[in-house]
Amino acid sequence: MSTSLNDTGTPQANAAAAPARHVTGGMALMLLAQLMFVLDTTIINVALPRIGAGLGFAPATLSWVVNGYALAFGGLLLLGGRLGDVLGRRRAFIIGVALFTLASLAGGLAPAPGWLIAARAVQGAGAALAAPAVLALLTVSAPDEAARRRALALFSAVGVGGGTLGLVLGGVLTEYGSWRWTMFVNVPIGVAVLVLTPRLALTPRLATAAPGSSGRFDVLGAITATGAATVTVWALLQAPERGWTSPSVLGGLVAGAVLLAALIMTERRVEHPLLRPALLRDRRRATGLIVSTLVFGGQMSIFFLVVQYLQRELDFTPLAAGLAFVPMTAGIFAMSRVTPRLVGRFGQTPLLIIGCLGLTASYAWLSAVGDIGGYSTAVLGPLLLNGIAAGLTFMPAASLILGGVAPADAGAASGLMQTSQQLGGAVGLAVIVSVYAAGAIPEAFLPGVRAAFLTAAGLTVLAVITVVALLAGRKAAPAA
Template sequence: MSTTISADTRASATSAGPRLRSGIVLATLLTCQLMIVLDITVMNVALPRIRTDLNFSATGLSWVMNAYTLVFGGLLLLGGRAGDLFGRRNMFIAGTTLFTLASLAGGLAPSATWLLIARVVQGIGAAMAGPNTLALLTTTFSEPKARMRVLALFSGMSSAGFAVGLIVGGLLTEWLGWRSALFINVPFGLAVAVLALRFLPEAQRQPARLDLPGAVTATTGVAALVYGFISAASNGWGNATTDTFLAVGAVLIATFLVIESRTAQPLLPLRLFADRNRAAAYANMFLGPMAGMSMFFFLTQYLQEVRGLSALATGFAFMPTALLMFTMIRLIPRLLPRFGPKPVTMTGTASMAAGLVLLTQLTVDSGYFPLLFVAMLLMGCGIGLAFSPLNVIIMSSVSPREAGAAGGALQTLQQTGAALGLAILVTIFGTASHSAGGSAQHALVSGITTAFGAAVGIAVLTFLVALTFRNPRPAD
């Protein structure tokens, strides 16, 4: 009897060990992803105070967001390919460490230039860690059901992190100041790096070559486009600087596509777009954030500068969005196999578009209830349903050999879409604000509602792309 009990105990301990290790690996990777995504929006509610403390201009303030998202998005492809070459575990740990150190430097920033440089370095660290986080998840959890579950969790961290970042940013800004929104990354980043060193398995390296011409043309091309749109907001569309940067950006992006079509080991393998559903998912991963990110950026300014809410109250105003996003994300592993990607993403994009339509009706006197509250609910439901299936669609059908490239392409389109979308909408906002009459608050609201109107158009385009999904037969 004692021998039997002892054997059972050893067997239980043996099976529990891998489960515990897998749980720690999953928690480590998801925590890193949440930290990276939080930094996209955690600064939003702090923007008015950052502008005051560091003397940013109204349009230049968007670079606090774009300096991070632009570099992050532009270097993600290179980060994924570098993981194949130097080891995904090594790149993950190095990227997390660099991101953590840059967060510390940003929190200590004495000037606007210092903060923007720190945000650029944060973006570099995030680009090293981000695609390798997704690739490590895909290769570590190879069983189909487990892979779908962890990809849904990853998508949840990626999507809901936008709203959670606003709540966390509001709490930190109100209680400890805007600098704490950067300092908070330090303990979490150190914990992720230590746990990764101890528990993260070493993934098999793939023979690869760094496509530096592709990386340079992609990053500088997107940067030139974004700067061109920001310049248009400040100087107008006929300005020589605006026209030059827009033209240079377009040429560089075209050059990047030519390079990728002729390179043996491209940063962005064009064969990833051969599958119809994957191509549509990539397109919506680019278009969706262009529309969705506008809500977080413009509503934080509306709530604080027009309605007079504190940073804390502004963060909690986004609670309905965060709760609905979490709820929808939890349902994705059940909804996607049953209904397929087409009805799920169509429902999500329609809900997001409806929320944006409501936001075009804002006035100086609009209260939180019912207009803003209903819009928040629609946006939370929409973002949760529209974007969460896209990670599963893209990553569940790629081979482990292409996991780094596929993950890098996914996150690149997401981040560059958000950066370009924000730049375009800030341009529209600036033009509408300058031409509006009345008080400063009326001009601000006029610019915000005009920007939301443009976001509606992008959301409609996202819906049209969702119509192209080939829907598989629902599971019984």
């Protein structure tokens, strides 16, 4: 049997045979990289007080240690997804992971506030370049439909559960080491991913541009899409502190809307658009995007309010506060084993309705924390219910978004899905914090909590209404 070398130097015959032996390991490595990106959205949260004291942050700028990452990650995801389609997903993935790893090292060595904020922004840019390639790889490289559903379920579990794992890991590193290890921990993981990725059997097919994708790049679309997402996220991050009517917030939202309108006009006219309009015309994909946005927005109440309740009202240490989220994480990952089979049997619609109703119930339960007291009675049950419901919701939503996408648009669709999650999180956090602040009393935590959690419940009720209105009675979409 003759063999020839492909573009990675691997014999073509081996490249064709290897996936049967190594596809699971390849997907596991991609999921590990995605977990690293998601962990960094929360791993540093419990360390913020020590970071502020150690580097001399002003109170007004400390939040940008978190916001800098969120802004770059959310603002650049659409661009990162399309770059993977045009330039090659393996190339985009490797560059993104390398950038993320170097920025993590630089952040851990930061001597001053500006240095750390800049490192976090570069981390976000690296994650935005690599993360869409991860999801595109999982969806196009799975050997069959069942494997695609399992990969999507695990990706969704990583996306939701990784945030809670970040709180646990951040608590351990901060309590027993230094806040700097919340940055340094990414370095060995990133190096391992970079070393192993070129050897994966999955990567030869991803080394070049996606099939059907033109090498031409929509520069104007890239500018307007990145500008719209970045300005909108920036404005939403400012809203809780400055108020929704402040000039900077209103100006940012208006600018984001103008850039979004310019993007829509551009994408209808150019020959090779950054984001094909057809991706948004599909009813099922639109439903998945709306549900993803609303549910991620509601989840922000968990990370913002429950962490504070545990530490301020129940006197939990950072480590204990992180460990308190283990039941939620366990529920998410347990459901990731079951949900693919449920989607295959019942379709996405009933699971989305049940999952969103479960999330609604968990927020309503949490709204009574001031009345029913401690962790075991007020927090444990809602967190477990939330984890199970989230695990039941995100994989069906992801399968709606990615169902029927052509290989040439897999990266763009992946970036679109993750952008909806990032924007949903930013919108949800801004709204929930604003509602909480409206009822808050200085030096007291509980006033305003009930209204904030009920606001989160309202977001998931809207998700249920969306599913019923757009999908009820219609045939299920392909899973990936």
